[in-house]
Amino acid sequence: xxxxxxxxxxxxxxxxxxxxxxxxxxxxxxxxxxxxxxxxxxxxxxxxxxxxxxxxxxxxxxxxxxxxxxxxxxxxxxxxxxxxxxxxxxxxxxxxxxxxxxxxxxxxxxxxxxxxxxxxxxxxxxxxxxxxxxxxxxxxxxxxxxxxxxxxxxxxxxxxxxxxxxxxxxxxxxxxxxxxxxxxxxxxxxxxxxxxxxxxxxxxxxxxxxxxxxxxxxxxxxxxxxxxxxxxxxxxxxxxxxxxxxxxxxxxxxxxxxxxxxxxxxxxxxxxxxxxxxxxxxxxxxxxxxxxxxxxxxxxxxxxxxxxxxxxxxxxxxxx
Numbered sequence: 001x002x003x004x005x006x007x008x009x010x011x012x013x014x015x016x017x018x019x020x021x022x023x024x025x026x027x028x029x030x031x032x033x034x035x036x037x038x039x040x041x042x043x044x045x046x047x048x049x050x051x052x053x054x055x056x057x058x059x060x061x062x063x064x065x066x067x068x069x070x071x072x073x074x075x076x077x078x079x080x081x082x083x084x085x086x087x088x089x090x091x092x093x094x095x096x097x098x099x100x101x102x103x104x105x106x107x108x109x110x111x112x113x114x115x116x117x118x119x120x121x122x123x124x125x126x127x128x129x130x131x132x133x134x135x136x137x138x139x140x141x142x143x144x145x146x147x148x149x150x151x152x153x154x155x156x157x158x159x160x161x162x163x164x165x166x167x168x169x170x171x172x173x174x175x176x177x178x179x180x181x182x183x184x185x186x187x188x189x190x191x192x193x194x195x196x197x198x199x200x201x202x203x204x205x206x207x208x209x210x211x212x213x214x215x216x217x218x219x220x221x222x223x224x225x226x227x228x229x230x231x232x233x234x235x236x237x238x239x240x241x242x243x244x245x246x247x248x249x250x251x252x253x254x255x256x257x258x259x260x261x262x263x264x265x266x267x268x269x270x271x272x273x274x275x276x277x278x279x280x281x282x283x284x285x286x287x288x289x290x291x292x293x294x295x296x297x298x299x300x301x302x303x304x305x306x307x308x309x310x311x312x313x314x315x316x317x318x319x320x
Contacts, residue, residue: 051119197215
């Protein structure tokens with residue numbers, strides 16, 4: 001029997017997946033198996049960090065437990081009884097991928113490991129992600145711990161909207177006040193690629209190499225996720241260069257007041273942009289969904305279509 005390994009046109013193994021999204025809108029620009037549920041290893045820690053920031057402040061102190069200090073895998077070598085600030089532990093989590101930091105943060109935030117995992121999954125549901133579920137804060141393998149490349153990309157997109165997360169995740173190095181050591185961010189593209197601003201690495205035997213990167217160039221913002229790609233550094237750079245060359249940042253809705261045909265007035269509070277290629281720019285259509293009861297205190301929905309597909313949707317308030 002002949003067994004062959006198939007490759008897609010982007011050069012990614014069929015058992016792998018990848019996703020490229022517009023970091024402003026979350027729109028999928030390209031991908032392969034992007035909705036497939038796969039192990040993601042330490043990319044989990046993006047969501048761990050954001051969940052922590054929802055509940056506790058950076059200057060809180062955490063006493064390291066025996067359980068946290070004994071976690072397997074990548075480690076900051078925390079010792080039981082040590083006191084660390086949340087800020088230092090989050091830097092250790094995202095820059096050095098410390099599993100002991102993940103456990104300590106989870107225990108403190110959720111009251112227990114189980115409590116924290118519940119918070120993580122509730123946040124996933126609230127974000128409307130249908131292809132992600134976590135069983136721990138570090139990404140250690142479990143059959144019930146997974147995400148799709150597309151959901152993972154949107155996790156980072158949401159996390160980057162938190163100013164504290166973005167500052168930590170984009171740090172190239174950090175020296176914690178608790179220890180005379182400098183942590184260098186393990187995401188090497190952040191040190192050698194000007195357009196790579198933030199991201200996270202991951203690896204387990206079951207997940208393979210996983211990588212997520214946020215790129216910025218000329219007011220264009222994209223997020224790339226690869227799951228189980230052995231050539232991920234080059235793939236991210238090549239795809240980012242291709243997307244930046246192919247897509248333009250286009251203002252699709254302008255900030256301002258709009259008068260409707262029945263004398264109502266709505267207001268768009270900011271300009272809205274999409275990354276669009278040349279063909280997509282020819283097929284834009286703006287459609288306003290008006291509530292049936294125009295007197296009700298309900299938001300209108302502004303929809304931007306590319307042909308028949310919704311590329312952007314946001315609520316708009318009536319002001320008159």
